[in-house]
Amino acid sequence: MDELITFKGYRDGVTLILNDREPDFQKLLNHLKSKLSHLNFFKGAVVNIDIGQREALSPAELDSLEEILSTKNIKIKDIILNGSNGRKPSGSKNLLIPSHEKVHSDALMVRRTLRSGQTLSHSGSIVLIGDVNPGAEVTAEGNVIVWGTLGGLVHAGSAGNKKAYIIALNLNPTQLRIAQYIGYAPKEAGELPRKPEIAYLQGNRIVIEDYNKVKNMLVDFFEGT
Amino acid sequence: MGEVFVITSGKGGVGKTTTTANIGTALAMLGYRVVLVDADIGLRNLDVVMGLENRIVYDLVDVAHGRCRLRQALIRDRRFETLYLLPAAQTKDKNAINPEQMKALCEEIKKECDYLLVDCPAGIEQGFRNAVAGADRAIVVTTPEVAAVRDADRIIGLLEASEIRNPLLIINRIRPKMVRTGDMLDVDDVIEHLAIELLGIVPDDESIIVSTNKGEPAVLNPHSKAGEAYRNISRRITGEDVPLMNLENGEGFMDRVRRLLGLRTS
Numbered sequence: 430m431d432e433l434i435t436f437k438g439y440r441d442g443v444t445l446i447l448n449d450r451e452p453d454f455q456k457l458l459n460h461l462k463s464k465l466s467h468l469n470f471f472k473g474a475v476v477n478i479d480i481g482q483r484e485a486l487s488p489a490e491l492d493s494l495e496e497i498l499s500t501k502n503i504k505i506k507d508i509i510l511n512g513s514n515g516r517k518p519s520g521s522k523n524l525l526i527p528s529h530e531k532v533h534s535d536a537l538m539v540r541r542t543l544r545s546g547q548t549l550s551h552s553g554s555i556v557l558i559g560d561v562n563p564g565a566e567v568t569a570e571g572n573v574i575v576w577g578t579l580g581g582l583v584h585a586g587s588a589g590n591k592k593a594y595i596i597a598l599n600l601n602p603t604q605l606r607i608a609q610y611i612g613y614a615p616k617e618a619g620e621l622p623r624k625p626e627i628a629y630l631q632g633n634r635i636v637i638e639d640y641n642k643v644k645n646m647l648v649d650f651f652e653g654t
Numbered sequence: 655m656g657e658v659f660v661i662t663s664g665k666g667g668v669g670k671t672t673t674t675a676n677i678g679t680a681l682a683m684l685g686y687r688v689v690l691v692d693a694d695i696g697l698r699n700l701d702v703v704m705g706l707e708n709r710i711v712y713d714l715v716d717v718a719h720g721r722c723r724l725r726q727a728l729i730r731d732r733r734f735e736t737l738y739l740l741p742a743a744q745t746k747d748k749n750a751i752n753p754e755q756m757k758a759l760c761e762e763i764k765k766e767c768d769y770l771l772v773d774c775p776a777g778i779e780q781g782f783r784n785a786v787a788g789a790d791r792a793i794v795v796t797t798p799e800v801a802a803v804r805d806a807d808r809i810i811g812l813l814e815a816s817e818i819r820n821p822l823l824i825i826n827r828i829r830p831k832m833v834r835t836g837d838m839l840d841v842d843d844v845i846e847h848l849a850i851e852l853l854g855i856v857p858d859d860e861s862i863i864v865s866t867n868k869g870e871p872a873v874l875n876p877h878s879k880a881g882e883a884y885r886n887i888s889r890r891i892t893g894e895d896v897p898l899m900n901l902e903n904g905e906g907f908m909d910r911v912r913r914l915l916g917l918r919t920s
Binding site for chain 1: 778804805808810811812814847849
């Protein structure tokens with residue numbers, strides 16, 4: 430059997446991975462408790478929780494998880510859900526359970542490729558270094574920046590922020606959402622421009638422009654967000 | 655101790671079973687001890703493709719439940735004595751076994767062979783979870799079609815989640831002519847999208863249909879292009895460095911003349 434609980438260090442901090450093949454959540458918690466009892470260097474850390482393939486945590490599960498972590502003064506930054514099994518409606522809120530008391534750093538930086546069926550969501554902005562393949566979903570209450578090809582579904586400003594924007598080196602999404610507005614790429618054949626583009630809301634339309642052409646004009650637009 | 659490969663794709667009908675049968679046979683031709691496991695419980699057909707259907711007495715579910723010993727269920731190939739098949743049960747379904755049982759089974763078999771190939775059912779449910787449970791590595795089969803590539807991408811994500819790293823890719827049923835005219839995704843498109851290591855490419859070949867129906871894997875036919883591709887793939891699995899096959903050999907006389915004159919072939 431694989432490790433029930435794994436700690437992994439990433440550039441954006443420590444991630445605690447809960448093995449998603451263990452159906453008994455209580456067992457995971459007990460294991461975490463005993464593991465933490467003889468580990469001290471995470472004291473006071475802020476960690477991400479990767480819950481892998483399992484469904485979103487229930488509020489009760491989240492509470493008990495927080496309780497155990499709080500004994501070592503560890504705070505939860507975000508919950509990462511890897512593959513939602515495609516069962517959730519897109520843009521569904523419970524992929525991530527934001528908690529009001531928690532302090533969020535604004536941006537989540539992730540270095541990986543999101544494949545079909547995998548989702549990433551965050552209460553702030555997301556910076557993803559890698560590709561978002563068709564069938565994958567990225568949801569952020571803030572902005573989404575993809576250093577790579579964005580081919581899946583992306584939702585910026587998911588809590589209603591109309592000033593949210595999406596930037597990608599290669600913007601080729603199946604569908605774009607900003608706040609409550611939805612746009613999709615026109616079904617035109619032909620090569621897409623291989624240059625960075627930005628999508629933002631203009632009135633009630635999502636527009637896509639060559640990032641380099643508009644970046645100076647955009648400063649005013651985004652100032653005051 | 656052998657290595658366990660699961661052959662998977664997500665989408666159905668892209669050639670998982672054909673690939674399993676051909677790679678397995680080709681590895682046995684090279685002298686390795688190979689066991690093929692059909693994990694497609696309820697829809698078995700690896701036995702048909704191998705031409706061993708009429709020898710089945712016990713199956714994978716019987717072994718997993720201890721109704722027989724492993725040796726009793728393994729069927730030896732008609733052609734190669736180092737090649738064995740563990741057939742799936744046809745009268746049960748995917749829930750008849752669980753991932754733990756599958757894992758234990760793979761552990762037991764791999765002690766006595768060089769390569770264990772698990773033919774995974776289509777889909778991402780219980781059958782998939784069973785098939786990957788005991789695997790050390792994965793071979794993802796796709797065809798140059800958008801839907802198949804999309805499913806392969808999904809499968810690669812699920813394999814990562816199952817801690818099976820660095821899956822290998824086989825692109826099956828390539829039609830060089832359609833690729834040339836731009837009507838089919840080419841190998842580079844697929845690799846760029848999936849970003850995993852390419853194990854081999856297999857041309858679309860009518861002889862596969864004939865050999866599948868006869869229960870004679872195409873690798874046994876020295877004239878089959880697909881058979882040659884699978885033989886190359888098997889050698890790569892054993893660690894040999896074999897260049898990718900040139901699929902353009904089928905060029906006509908005029909094409910060759912044009913090429914020699916330095917003109918672009920259409």
